[in-house]
Amino acid sequence: MHWLYLAIAVAFETTVAIAAGKAEGFKNRKWTAITLLSGAAATFFLSKALLTFEVGVGYALWTSVAGVGITVIGALFFAQRLNLHKLIGIALVIGGVVGLQLSGSA
Template identity: 30%
Template sequence: MGYLLVAAAIVAEVAATLGLRASHGLTRLAPSALVVVGYGTAFVLLAQALKSLNVGPVYAIWSGVGTVGAFLGGLLLFDEEVRLATVVGVALVVIGVAVMYLGGGLEH
């Protein structure tokens, strides 16, 4: 169950981050509401997941997958540029998350 909560927290966090981009500095109501609801939901779900999962690997997964999701969402929704350094950075995040997951033991 903890894994599903983390997955849902990632979806909520990515949606909130993309809403933040769409809100134009929190000046547009609907995207701003998405930001508040999305981040609030993400933190509640993450807190529930941490009842049974270890914080280090879970946070690495949440933030790493969220970073990749926000990157891909920026490409698809906002036509953001892709640069070699950005792709390398995303690859390093994925590698770092994998190392944290493999070395950290997820459940306690």
Template identity: 30%
Template sequence: MNWLLLIIGGLFETGFAISLGKAQQTTGKPMAFWLSSFAICVAISMYLLFKAMGGDKAIPVGTAYAVWGAIGAIGTVVAGIVLFHEPVTFWRMFFLSSLVLSVIGLQLVSS
């Protein structure tokens, strides 16, 4: 259950990064909407990270934070490509792939 909370928390981290990107592109009420979305996503993301690090099957803080951050980073790169038309280059995909492999490795060696 804690891993599921951590994954969902990482997705909300992606949400707050996307919200900031969208807020940069808008003004007025749309900007207020995206900044509100940012605040909500940050709160949910941090709460789920907190919950994943506690309880009977707590994920160690170092592993939890690294995985949470990586999920957010991976999601943000993919969202940047899809939503903000950021470039897809060999080196970006290479390092993104190495990040994915590192997250899988951390999950495998965590008790």
């Protein structure tokens, strides 16, 4: 169940990043509300996942998977460019996540 909680937390954290970009410095009320509500939901589900994961490992997984997701979504839907350096960075993050999982801490 902790993996499901972590996946939900990642989805909400990805929503936070997209909504914050559209909130125009919190001037747009709709996107500001989405940002804040998604952030609260992301934190809630992360806290549920951290009942099983070690805090450092769970937080690292949450932020890194969300970061990769946000980067990919930006490239697919918001015309943000992926260059070789970004792709190498994504590969390194994924390698780090795999390494954390293989450490047997969750």
